[in-house]
Amino acid sequence: MSISNIDLIEFADAALSADYTRLRRVGQRLSKAIEVGDPEAARRFRLALNRKGVPLQASGFSEMLPVDNKSRLPLIEEHQWPDSPLFLDSAGKEQFSTFLVDVQNYEKLAAAGIASKHSLLLSGPPGTGKTLLAGHIAAHLGRKLYVVRLDSLISSLLGDTAKNIRSVFDFVAGKNAVLFLDELDAVAKMRDDRAELGELKRVVNTVIQGIDSLDSSAIVIAATNHPQMLDSAIWRRFHYKLFFNLPDSDLRAELWAYFLHSGVEQNLAYRVLSALSEGLSGADIEQRALAARRLAALSSQEIDVVAIAESLILENQLHSAGVYKNTNEIRKRITRELVSKHNVSQADVGRFLGITRQAISTYLKA
Ligand SMILES: Nc1ncnc2c1ncn2[C@@H]1O[C@H](COP(=O)(O)OP(=O)(O)OP(=O)(O)O)[C@@H](O)[C@H]1O
Ligand SMILES: [Mg+2]
Known part of the structure; x- marks a missing residue:
């Protein structure tokens, strides 16, 4: 009996997913294969397998999400994929599928030099399905959905806004996930709420740099109820736009x-x-x-x-x-x-x- 490559792949996958049950089950099979040529190595392998894993939360694994330095409040949340359907009018359906098709065919478009950054701006009245749509995009692409509520991130409870925004972008870099910036207009609203114009500029710039810094496979979606309030430099960063209306x-x-x-x-x-x-x-x-x-x-x-x-x-x-x-x-x-x-x-x-x-x-x- 020799070591199966399939088992090795599953072993690595289980280890990296911190799925100890699966790790031990595949480990059992591997140890039998090792036993044949090297009983001592097999014994040591089993000993290692029987060690208690690092305790992880309930279902196994919970990722360290970035937090605000002072308050320790999380800056980002991971959301589950939605299980309710999304209803769109025909224009909405078309824009939704154009975006998905472009993301799925990135390589092909990039080879032809016509790929675009996967940045999608959703705008429209409250309660029309913007947040739901972001979830559906993540689900369709099988990617994790990280949600940042910019309004709470900007609220005075938290420390340095620009720094927090930077840590959010650092966190998602290279994760192949969907980053959803909800309530993007909160950035614009700072203009009224904060005396300090310098800080507004800094925050706007950090958002822009953040979007620019994401690699081409990243997906960033933002939602706003007040698109007209957005800084034009931020507006331009979004290469795809989907306008929601109240349902017809x-x-x-x-x-x-x-x-x-x-x-x-x-x-x-x-x-x-x-x-x-x-x-x-x-x-x-x-x-x-x-x-x-x-x-x-x-x-x-x-x-x-x-x-x-x-x-x-x-x-x-x-x-x-x-x-x-x-x-x-x-x-x-x-x-x-x-x-x-x-x-x-x-x-x-x-x-x-x-x-x-x-x-x-x-x-x-x-
Ligand atoms: N087009 C839609 N299709 C299906 N469900 C919808 C739709 N629009 C609204 N809903 C229902 O309303 C709920 C709220 O919608 P959602 O949170 O996506 O709105 P939103 O546009 O993000 O609003 P806000 O601007 O207030 O954040 C959804 O979870 C869903 O149950
Ligand atoms: Mg919403």
Whole structure:
């Protein structure tokens, strides 16, 4: 019996992943192979294997993440890959896949001299899926996701901001990971909060140097709600840009369908909820859907989509909420909104609300 190369590779891999269980299992096989030619070496090998490993946290391994010198607060977090899907409109899907394809074909593009740095700027309103998208990119590429919240990094709790930013970039260098700079506009906001312009300049420069210092295989993604506030030199560092909008009506229908998890074919309901939720973000829709599901679960009833529609209408009309004292008034509002603003047929509105065509036309006349 000779030493198997496959076992050797697995041995090295287990050792470097600090996976002691796997290390010992492969070690057993290796020691048998060593035994054949050199029993003494095999004995020593087994002794070494039986030593207690350096204690590592619960699942085995936890990396030392950089911390702020004074407060000892972490500057960076490793996030798990998201397990919920990401819904994008067609423009978003296209930009998302362009970025992935370019990253995956880096060698080819580099050979042709047309590769670009993998720096992606995400901008758009809160709750539209920017953070989620960064997670999906990491997951698609099978890379670790390191998240830096620039707002907390810059907050006065921590010591030297520029130094902290530098240690973040030093940490990810050569790690083949995805670095996600969340709340990038926090850098720009320093302009208002800090008297010292010198420090702002230093921080901006450190971010720029950091991005420039990353090697070509690195991926840096940043997110901002206020792209117009960004320093133009930082803006230029991002070779790919993805602009998020509040979800359009198709996307809202998809989000309702996913978050309501109703399981049944309810196209009409999702279309209606989508029409009534113009201006809401994905996160807003998620929140409302979860609230409705909790209510349904606690009362052991079906999800009440009409009640969701009612609440959407009332929120749109907060200032006059008092007017809609009874269900009839609210349903009249829903009917009018759907028929005149969103071109939903009277028959569909009737089906959705569970009322007759006749009631619908009365609502529209009165
Ligand atoms: N396009 C979307 N597809 C799927 N889920 C979404 C989408 N947009 C929002 N969500 C839901 O809302 C949650 C919050 O979204 P996320 O944190 O990605 O928003 P964000 O754009 O990063 O917001 P912020 O600017 O406030 O950081 C997500 O975890 C997800 O559950
Ligand atoms: Mg976010």
